[in-house]
Amino acid sequence: MMFEYLLFLSAYLFSIGIYGLITSRNMVRAIMCLELILNSINMNLVTFSDIFDNCQLKGNIFSIFVIAIAAAEAAIGLAIVSSIHRNRKSTRINQSNLLIN
Numbered sequence: 001m002m003f004e005y006l007l008f009l010s011a012y013l014f015s016i017g018i019y020g021l022i023t024s025r026n027m028v029r030a031i032m033c034l035e036l037i038l039n040s041i042n043m044n045l046v047t048f049s050d051i052f053d054n055c056q057l058k059g060n061i062f063s064i065f066v067i068a069i070a071a072a073e074a075a076i077g078l079a080i081v082s083s084i085h086r087n088r089k090s091t092r093i094n095q096s097n098l099l100i101n
Contacts, residue, residue, distance in 0.1 A: 006047045013040035025092050027084070031077045038070045 013036050020033035042063045049059020 010040045010043040027081045
């Protein structure tokens with residue numbers, strides 16, 4: 001019974017993340033929505049690991065790898081956003097065309 005709630009919460013977070021990623025105009029908001037998507041995937045990994053694989057911790061270990069990749073993505077993404085903001089004075093996605101100087 002608890003698994004259904006966790007899967008519903010994960011699907012809800014994933015939907016919010018996709019909607020925010022599609023509709024956001026700000027780069028920081030897009031990175032935050034991408035983090036929501038990755039966190040919902042982690043919830044699914046841990047939930048399905050608990051349902052199908054009680055003895056081994058494959059889903060939990062894979063979730064730790066996803067968390068490490070998400071942390072690296074956030075650090076690199078925020079560094080890129082701060083660099084673009086320093087040069088362009090804006091963090092809006094539609095105003096940050098780097099090909100036109």
